[in-house]
Amino acid sequence: xxxxxxxxxxxxxxxxxxxxxxxxxxxxxxxxxxxxxxxxxxxxxxxxxxxxxxxxxxxxxxxxxxxxxxxxxxxxxxxxxxxxxxxxxxxxxxxxxxxxxxxxxxxxxxxxxxxxxxxxxxxxxxxxxxxxxxxxxxxxxxxxxxxxxxxxxxxxxxxxxxxxxxxxxxxxxxxxxxxxxxxxxxxxxxxxxxxxxxxxxxxxxxxxxxxxxxxxxxxxxxxxxxxxxxxxxxxxxxxxxxxxxxxxxxxxxxxxxxxxxxxxxxxxxxxxxxxxxxxxxxxxxxxxxxxxxxxxxxxxxxxxxxxxxxxxxxxxxxxxxxxxxxxxxxxxxxxxxxxxxxxxxxxxxxxxx
Amino acid sequence: xxxxxxxxxxxxxxxxxxxxxxxxxxxxxxxxxxxxxxxxxxxxxxxxxxxxxxxxxxxxxxxxxxxxxxxxxxxxxxxxxxxxxxxxxxxxxxxxxxxxxxxxxxxxxxxxxxxxxxxxxxxxxxxxxxxxxxxxxxxxxxxxxxxxxxxxxxxxxxxxxxxxxxxxxxxxxxxxxxxxxxxxxxxxxxxxxxxxxxxxxxxxxxxxxxxxxxxxxxxxxxxxxxxxxxxxxxxxxxxxxxxxxxxxxxxxxxxxxxxxxxxxxxxxxxxxxxxxxxxxxxxxxxxxxxxxxxxxxxxxxxxxxxxxxxxxxxxxxxxxxxxxxxxxxxxxxxxxxxxxxxxxxxxxxxxxx
Numbered sequence: 001x002x003x004x005x006x007x008x009x010x011x012x013x014x015x016x017x018x019x020x021x022x023x024x025x026x027x028x029x030x031x032x033x034x035x036x037x038x039x040x041x042x043x044x045x046x047x048x049x050x051x052x053x054x055x056x057x058x059x060x061x062x063x064x065x066x067x068x069x070x071x072x073x074x075x076x077x078x079x080x081x082x083x084x085x086x087x088x089x090x091x092x093x094x095x096x097x098x099x100x101x102x103x104x105x106x107x108x109x110x111x112x113x114x115x116x117x118x119x120x121x122x123x124x125x126x127x128x129x130x131x132x133x134x135x136x137x138x139x140x141x142x143x144x145x146x147x148x149x150x151x152x153x154x155x156x157x158x159x160x161x162x163x164x165x166x167x168x169x170x171x172x173x174x175x176x177x178x179x180x181x182x183x184x185x186x187x188x189x190x191x192x193x194x195x196x197x198x199x200x201x202x203x204x205x206x207x208x209x210x211x212x213x214x215x216x217x218x219x220x221x222x223x224x225x226x227x228x229x230x231x232x233x234x235x236x237x238x239x240x241x242x243x244x245x246x247x248x249x250x251x252x253x254x255x256x257x258x259x260x261x262x263x264x265x266x267x268x269x270x271x272x273x274x275x276x277x278x279x280x281x282x283x284x285x286x287x288x289x290x291x292x293x294x295x296x297x298x299x300x301x302x303x304x305x306x307x308x309x310x311x312x313x314x315x316x317x318x319x320x321x322x323x324x325x326x327x328x329x330x331x332x333x334x335x336x337x338x339x340x341x342x343x344x345x346x347x348x349x350x351x352x353x
Numbered sequence: 354x355x356x357x358x359x360x361x362x363x364x365x366x367x368x369x370x371x372x373x374x375x376x377x378x379x380x381x382x383x384x385x386x387x388x389x390x391x392x393x394x395x396x397x398x399x400x401x402x403x404x405x406x407x408x409x410x411x412x413x414x415x416x417x418x419x420x421x422x423x424x425x426x427x428x429x430x431x432x433x434x435x436x437x438x439x440x441x442x443x444x445x446x447x448x449x450x451x452x453x454x455x456x457x458x459x460x461x462x463x464x465x466x467x468x469x470x471x472x473x474x475x476x477x478x479x480x481x482x483x484x485x486x487x488x489x490x491x492x493x494x495x496x497x498x499x500x501x502x503x504x505x506x507x508x509x510x511x512x513x514x515x516x517x518x519x520x521x522x523x524x525x526x527x528x529x530x531x532x533x534x535x536x537x538x539x540x541x542x543x544x545x546x547x548x549x550x551x552x553x554x555x556x557x558x559x560x561x562x563x564x565x566x567x568x569x570x571x572x573x574x575x576x577x578x579x580x581x582x583x584x585x586x587x588x589x590x591x592x593x594x595x596x597x598x599x600x601x602x603x604x605x606x607x608x609x610x611x612x613x614x615x616x617x618x619x620x621x622x623x624x625x626x627x628x629x630x631x632x633x634x635x636x637x638x639x640x641x642x643x644x645x646x647x648x649x650x651x652x653x654x655x656x657x658x659x660x661x662x663x664x665x666x667x668x669x670x671x672x673x674x675x676x677x678x679x680x681x682x683x684x685x686x687x688x689x690x691x692x693x694x695x696x697x698x699x700x701x702x703x704x705x706x
Contacts, residue, residue, distance in 0.1 A: 012507060012508060035507075038385070038387060071427060071428055071460075072426060072427010072428040072429075072534045073426055073427045073428015073429055073534075073560070073565075074427075074428055077564075102425075102534075102535035102536050102537055102568075102571070103425055103426055103427075103534065103535055103567075103568045103571070105426075105564050105567075108563065108564050108567065109564070144567060144570070145570040145571060145573075145574055146571065146574055147536045147571040147572065147574040147575040147578065148536065148571070149536045149537070149540075149541060149575060149578065150537065151363075151506050151537065151538050151541065152505050152506035152507075152537075152538060153506075155537075179535070180427045180428075180534070181457035181533070182457055183457055183504065183505065183506075183509075184505050184506060187505065206428070208670065208674060209463065209674050210432075210460050210463050210464070210673070210674060211428075213460075213463065217457070239593060239638070239640060240603070241638055243602075245638065246636040246637060246638050247636070247637040247638065248597075248631075248634045248635070248636055248637070249634065249635050249637060250633075250634060250635075251596070251633070251634070251635045251687075260635075263634065267631060267634065270628050270630075270631065271628070271631075274627040274628050275623050275624070275627050275628060277623075278620060278623060278624075280605065281602050281603065281604060281605075281616065281620055282602065282603045282604075282605060282613065283600040283601075283602055283636065284600060284601040284602070284603055285593060285595050285599075285600055285601075285667060286601070286667065287593060287665055287667050287670060288670055289667070289670055289671050289674055312640060314638065314639065314640050314641075314642065317562065317640060317641055317642055318642050320564070321562055321563050321564060321642055
C-alpha cells in the first residue's frame with residue numbers, strides 16, 4: 001500500500017487498478033489476474049473495524065514515539081529500553097511495545113525473560129517493571145529458542161493485536177521498538193497508528209558509513225509516510241575506558257596457535273611505579289570510524305535534528321544484558337550522562353513534556 | 354509457507370485450505386476469499402515442476418558449493434564476514450560468487466568497493482559485477498541502492514527469485530549468500546528456491562552478548578527446521594584489540610559540563626620516556642560481555658561447530674568501509690589471523706577444498 005496516495009494501489013496490482021477502496025475494487029476488468037483481486041472483491045469498504053478498536057485503545061495515550069534504525073545491531077532496543085527507564089524516572093506513565101517479531105530483545109533488556117502475558121476482562125495485560133508496561137512477542141514464545149519463521153501477513157496480524165487487544169491504560173508515552181529496516185512491520189505500525197497521531201521517530205545509528213547509508217533510507221521512509229524525524233542518535237560513538245580497566249598482551253604477529261602472553265599485572269606495576277598519573281587517563285578508540293563526519297554531518301545534509309552521541313560503554317552493555325537501568329548507580333557514568341543529555345534535548349525540542 | 358509441513362498452507366490462507374500443491378488449490382470452496390486464490394488456481398498442476406525452480410536449477414548446475422551467511426541479530430558483522438570470506442576464497446584461486454539478498458539494507462556493494470556499479474544484461478542473462486582483487490576475480494550481485502525502501506515480502510521474494518533465475522553466474526566453486534538478519538521472507542525464499550539444487554550449509558555470525566546468542570539459537574532452530582546444515586558459528590567483535598600506541602587519550606573533565614582534554618601527545622611522550630616497552634603492547638577489553646560463556650558455550654549446548662572468534666579491530670572496520678580485503682592492509686593483522694584460522698577450519702571440517 002502506498003501511504004499518502006489518494007488512491008490506494010498495492011505494489012503488485014495490475015495497471016489501471018481502480019484502487020483498493022474503490023467501489024469497483026476487485027470487480028473491474030482491470031482486476032482480472034491481479035493477485036489481490038479476491039481480497040479486494042471480498043473486503044469490506046469503509047473504515048477497517050480494527051482501526052476503530054485501535055483508536056479507542058490509543059485515545060488514552062498522549063505521545064507515541066517510534067524507534068527506528070536502518071541497520072541492525074546499532075543499539076536501538078538498548079536505547080528504547082533506557083529511554084523508557086529515564087521517562088519512568090521522571091514520573092511519566094510509559095508503555096514499551098516491541099514489534100520485532102523475529103528477534104525480540106526487549107524482554108531481556110528490561111529483565112523480564114520468562115514472563116507471560118495475562119488476560120483480563122479489559123484485554124491483554126502488559127508486563128510491568130518499574131511501572132513501565134511492556135509488550136513483546138518474546139513473552140508468548142513457549143521456548144525462547146524457537147524461531148519465529150513468519151511471513152509478512154502473519155507478523156502484521158500480531159502487531160495489530162498488540163494495538164487493539166492490549167489494555168495499555170493511560171500513558172504519557174508509548175515507545176515502539178521496531179526491527180531494523182523498512183518492511184512489513186514498519187509499514188503496518190504506521191498504517192495502524194497514523195490516524196491516532198504519531199509524534200515522530202528517533203533513528204539510531206552507529207558512526208560507520210555502512211550504517212549511515214541505511215539511516216538515509218529510514219529518513220526517506222519517514223518522509224514518504226509522513227512521520228516526523230524527532231532526531232538521530234549516534235551510538236557506539238567511540239569506546240572510552242580507563243587505562244586501568246584494560247587487559248594487556250604481547251602481540252603474536254605470526255598468527256600462530258600459541259596464546260598471547262597476558263602481561264596485565266606487569267603493565268599495571270610499571271604504570272604505578274613510573275607513571276601513576278596515567279592510571280586515571282581515559283583511553284578512547286574510534287572503533288567505528290567516523291572520519292567522514294558521522295551522524296552529525298549527515299543530519300545537517302538531510303535537514304533532520306541531531307540528538308547526540310553515546311559512547312560504547314562496556315558497563316552499559318552489561319546493564320542492558322542484565323535488564324537494568326543505566327541511570328541507577330554510578331557504574332555507567334560515561335554513557336548515562338550522554339543518554340540524559342539526549343533525552344533532555346528530545347523533550348525540550350519537541351515540547352513533548 | 355510452513356516449511357517441512359506435508360501440506361503447504363500459506364500463513365494467510367483461508368481456513369480449510371486444501372494446500373497449495375493440491376489438485377483443488379485455488380478451486381475448492383474453501384478458497385473463496387483467500388488472498389492466494391488467484392496464484393493457486395493458476396499455478397502448474399501438482400506433479401509438474403515449477404518452471405521457476407527449473408530455471409534456478411539450470412543456473413545453479415555450474416555452482417559447486419552454496420553457503421548461506423546468517424545471523425539472528427543485525428549489526429554483528431555478517432556482511433563484513435561474507436565479504437572477507439569471499440576475498441579469502443578468491444585469493445585461494447577459487448571462483449567465487451557473492452550474492453546479497455538484504456534488499457532493505459544491502460551492505461555488500463560498499464564492502465566490496467562497488468558503490469555505483471550497475472547490473473548489465475547480456476544474452477546469457479543478467480551479469481554480476483566483477484571485482485578484481487589481487488588478480489583474482491569475484492562475481493558480486495546485490496539489490497540496486499535505489500530499490501524502494503518500502504517493499505513488502507512478496508516483492509522482495511520476486512527480486513530474489515530473479516537473482517537466481519536470470520543471473521548468469523557461470524562456473525563457480527562457491528556461491529556465498531549474504532542474508533539480512535532474522536528468519537523471515539528472504540530466508541524462507543532462498544531456502545525454497547535453492548534447496549533442490551543443494552545447499553552445503555549455513556554459517557551463523559554472532560557477537561558475544563547474550564542478547565545476540567538468543568537470536569543465534571533461533572537461527573539454529575530455523576536451520577534444523579528447514580533442513581540446512583549448520584557449518585559453524587563465528588563469534589565476532591569478540592573483544593576490542595588495539596595497540597596501545599593507537600589510542601587517543603583524554604583527561605577526565607572535572608565537571609560534567611566540560612569537555613575532556615585531549616592529552617594523547619603527552620601520554621605517548623611519557624610512555625616513550627618512562628616505559629617504552631608498553632608502546633608495543635596490545636590492549637584488550639571485553640566490550641560485549643561474554644561471562645555467559647559466549648558463542649563457544651552455546652555451540653556445545655546446541656551441538657553445532659564453533660568456528661572461532663574475531664576481535665573488534667578498528668583496522669578491519671576501516672577496510673570494510675573502504676571495500677578492501679583484510680589481506681590488503683597490514684594493519685589488520687589483529688583480525689587477519691583470526692579470520693584466516695576460521696576460514697581454514699571451515700574448509701577443512703567440511704571437506705570443501
